[in-house]
Amino acid sequence: MKLSTTTYVLAQRFSFKDSIKIIKEAGFDAYDMSLTCMHNNPGRCVFCEDDYLETAKEIRRYADEIGIVCNQAHAPFEWRLFDAEREKRLDEMALRSIEIASILGAQVIVIHPKQYMVYSDHAEELFNINVQYYKNLIPYAKKYNIKIALENMYQCNNGAHTPTDSTCSRAWEFCKYLDAIDSEWIVGCLDIGHASLVAADIPEFIKKLGNKRLKALHVHDTDFVNDLHTLPFMQKIDYLAVTKALGEIGYDGDFTFEADEFYKGKPLALYNATARYMCEVGRFLISEIEKVKK
Numbered sequence: 001m002k003l004s005t006t007t008y009v010l011a012q013r014f015s016f017k018d019s020i021k022i023i024k025e026a027g028f029d030a031y032d033m034s035l036t037c038m039h040n041n042p043g044r045c046v047f048c049e050d051d052y053l054e055t056a057k058e059i060r061r062y063a064d065e066i067g068i069v070c071n072q073a074h075a076p077f078e079w080r081l082f083d084a085e086r087e088k089r090l091d092e093m094a095l096r097s098i099e100i101a102s103i104l105g106a107q108v109i110v111i112h113p114k115q116y117m118v119y120s121d122h123a124e125e126l127f128n129i130n131v132q133y134y135k136n137l138i139p140y141a142k143k144y145n146i147k148i149a150l151e152n153m154y155q156c157n158n159g160a161h162t163p164t165d166s167t168c169s170r171a172w173e174f175c176k177y178l179d180a181i182d183s184e185w186i187v188g189c190l191d192i193g194h195a196s197l198v199a200a201d202i203p204e205f206i207k208k209l210g211n212k213r214l215k216a217l218h219v220h221d222t223d224f225v226n227d228l229h230t231l232p233f234m235q236k237i238d239y240l241a242v243t244k245a246l247g248e249i250g251y252d253g254d255f256t257f258e259a260d261e262f263y264k265g266k267p268l269a270l271y272n273a274t275a276r277y278m279c280e281v282g283r284f285l286i287s288e289i290e291k292v293k294k
Helices: 016-026 052-066 084-104 119-144 171-181 192-198 202-213 239-248 268-293
Strands: 003-006 030-034 069-074 108-110 147-151 154-157 162-165 186-191 214-218 255-257
Touching: 003 069, 003 268, 016 030, 016 052, 016 268, 030 084, 030 255, 052 069, 052 084, 069 084, 084 108, 084 119, 108 186, 108 214, 119 147, 119 162, 119 171, 119 186, 147 171, 147 214, 154 192, 162 192, 171 186, 171 202, 186 192, 186 202, 192 202, 192 214, 202 214, 202 239, 239 268, 255 268
Parallel strands: 003 030, 003 255, 030 069, 069 108, 108 147, 147 186, 186 214, 214 255
Antiparallel strands: 154 162
């Protein structure tokens, strides 16, 4: 099981190469390439340029030189309601992301389901839209030899500003989606932080997904109300129970942090030390999984 962490916050402060170097020197086995800058900051994102393929190849060469792999990637996404033209652009970015992630060597790329309608009013419609969407992505997954991961989501109750259900936020629906798509190329990425905002029992969620469906993780902590993306043991998720459940299902994917807010408020001079501590926490959590598997 590889231990990895996302480039998301690091790449906002450093180049992609320097971000990967920090992750490598901290002791991680792999990095999760965040391609969200393609949507969030296209004017400054190297992957929006015409030479994006050569850029990806150069990053791959650099990572190979320093001895770290890209295990996972994250395509650009949009949370809010928007028009068809913006959706078309995001779909195009997702296809480019698959190509980039493949060059980098990623085994999995996370692509968010569409959830632009109010879930409580459109759950069945969203199900039909998303099942077809992921089925349409299967030829690209095959072409670039990379699995595409569906992620569990949440929405915000506009009146109370609290999290509420959305696409795949419950285990039964996550299973329903993956079973309806029914392809080895489309797998489940459980965002443990997202699950904590709406699902009462994360270990039970993990067990219902099972080893066959669950092949990737987004690991971070929350206070059960806000999507904080901080390090385990900083908030309220019981990560010892989480690792126990992962061990019990024989989870055989990688362990990937999406806990970049742990860098928040720290001076750049402490980023390397912060990354090293994150790595130590990750190694501990993996040891807890392996202990149960034995």
